[in-house]
Amino acid sequence: MDLDLDDRAAGFRDEVRAWLAENVPKTPLASFDTATGFEEHRAWEAKLADARLSVVSWPEEFGGQDRTLLEWVLFEEEYYAARAPGRVSQNGIFMLAPTLFSHGTDEQRHRILPAMARGQEIWAQAWSEPEAGSDIAALRSTARRTEGGWLLTGQKTWSSRASFADRAFGLFRSDPEARRHHGLTYVMVDLRAEGVTVRPIPQLDGEPGFAELFFDDVFVPDRDVIGEPGEGWRVAMTTANNERGLSLRSPGRFLAAADALVREWRDAGRPAGTAERVADAWIGARAYQLYTFGTVSRLEAGGKLGPESSVNKLFWSRLDVDLHETALDLLGPEAEVGPEWTDGWLFSLAGPIYGGTDQIQRSTVAERVLGLPR
Numbered sequence: 298m299d300l301d302l303d304d305r306a307a308g309f310r311d312e313v314r315a316w317l318a319e320n321v322p323k324t325p326l327a328s329f330d331t332a333t334g335f336e337e338h339r340a341w342e343a344k345l346a347d348a349r350l351s352v353v354s355w356p357e358e359f360g361g362q363d364r365t366l367l368e369w370v371l372f373e374e375e376y377y378a379a380r381a382p383g384r385v386s387q388n389g390i391f392m393l394a395p396t397l398f399s400h401g402t403d404e405q406r407h408r409i410l411p412a413m414a415r416g417q418e419i420w421a422q423a424w425s426e427p428e429a430g431s432d433i434a435a436l437r438s439t440a441r442r443t444e445g446g447w448l449l450t451g452q453k454t455w456s457s458r459a460s461f462a463d464r465a466f467g468l469f470r471s472d473p474e475a476r477r478h479h480g481l482t483y484v485m486v487d488l489r490a491e492g493v494t495v496r497p498i499p500q501l502d503g504e505p506g507f508a509e510l511f512f513d514d515v516f517v518p519d520r521d522v523i524g525e526p527g528e529g530w531r532v533a534m535t536t537a538n539n540e541r542g543l544s545l546r547s548p549g550r551f552l553a554a555a556d557a558l559v560r561e562w563r564d565a566g567r568p569a570g571t572a573e574r575v576a577d578a579w580i581g582a583r584a585y586q587l588y589t590f591g592t593v594s595r596l597e598a599g600g601k602l603g604p605e606s607s608v609n610k611l612f613w614s615r616l617d618v619d620l621h622e623t624a625l626d627l628l629g630p631e632a633e634v635g636p637e638w639t640d641g642w643l644f645s646l647a648g649p650i651y652g653g654t655d656q657i658q659r660s661t662v663a664e665r666v667l668g669l670p671r
């Protein structure tokens with residue numbers, strides 16, 4: 298691809314930068330793992346939507362600007378560089394939406410996406426179960442046929458943002474006789490529906506960043522099934538490939554952190570002991586940026602995200618841990634004074650786990666990308 302931006306992309310980048318400089322809150326919002334912070338972040342999503350900046354690459358009819366994926370990557374770079382608030386809508390915008398674009402009906406897209414783009418409906422991902430994390434095909438929660446829809450029963454866990462979210466997308470076993478990866482159905486469910494119990498799980502900091510979800514004969518109408526009943530695994534791979542390969546973790550976040558690390562290193566008098574690791578983090582973030590430009594070029598030429606998304610996930614999850622460990626070593630006890638580096642480090646530790654653990658990604662790369670024997 299041509300790395301020189303055309304006038305349209307360069308102009309958009311300038312517009313985004315100017316808007317963020319004007320509008321990013323001067324005082325950080327409360328954490329979106331708290332009830333107050335969640336609502337503050339919801340209001341921020343609405344403000345982004347008013348400026349048509351919440352989903353820039355979506356078609357205009359759903360609240361976007363019909364921007365290219367490259368322009369979306371540029372938007373993300375500006376967004377993180379401006380230290381704008383975390384996206385409380387990220388599960389919906391970056392995982393469910395690409396799934397609906399690929400597998401949803403027109404009715405579903407029109408019903409779901411505009412409300413998602415404005416933060417009116419915030420989504421949680423309900424996949425993991427107590428005995429089905431890495432081995433998601435082992436899930437036991439069921440969807441049973443009933444008139445006009447399905448009845449959900451079972452338990453999900455580690456659902457980020459579900460403590461306060463409005464709806465969830467999840468996988469349920471609809472054919473108990475089918476082989477493991479078959480007979481799964483992908484549904485959207487209202488977390489306030491009768492029969493749903495949301496039990497918050499506190500994180501290390503005590504805030505309920507996760508929840509367990511219990512379903513007791515919860516009715517889901519047919520119109521809330523994505524793709525064909527029983528074909529949920531195929532649909533779920535679209536979600537997972539987006540989570541790992543592009544949209545959930547764009548380079549902007551790592552570029553901003555690497556640039557901040559370089560500034561810290563200069564301010565600390567350029568200590569030789571950490572010079573190489575700081576340079577590695579900076580180069581790693583730029584390498585990921587270039588790789589992402591390659592990914593968006595491929596997608597814009599009609600390509601699809603496949604198992605190579607696992608390579609991407611391994612790269613960014615390792616990069617994030619290394620970058621934050623370097624920052625902590627560089628700053629020593631000073632890192633504990635402000636929350637920025639310690640919070641970032643704590644979150645980086647989750648990178649090799651969520652979205653499929655790094656061990657599982659390595660197996661996927663070995664078997665499905667390199668063709669090695671199981």
Ligand SMILES: Cc1cc2nc3c(=O)[nH]c(=O)nc-3n(C[C@H](O)[C@H](O)[C@H](O)COP(=O)(O)OP(=O)(O)OC[C@H]3O[C@@H](n4cnc5c(N)ncnc54)[C@H](O)[C@@H]3O)c2cc1C
Pocket residue numbers: 421422423424425426427428429430431432454455456457458647650651652653654655656657660
């Ligand atoms: C910050 C965070 C947010 C999350 N958010 C969500 C969410 O919103 N929705 C959701 O549904 N889930 C979410 N999860 C859950 C996450 O997807 C699971 O934790 C993950 O899939 C791993 O599953 P597990 O925890 O059950 O671990 P296990 O599957 O029990 O794995 C334990 C260990 O064994 C290893 N292991 C297991 N099987 C194999 C194998 N075959 N080969 C090699 N090694 C193996 C794993 O790599 C891991 O190191 C989140 C997790 C975190 C940390």
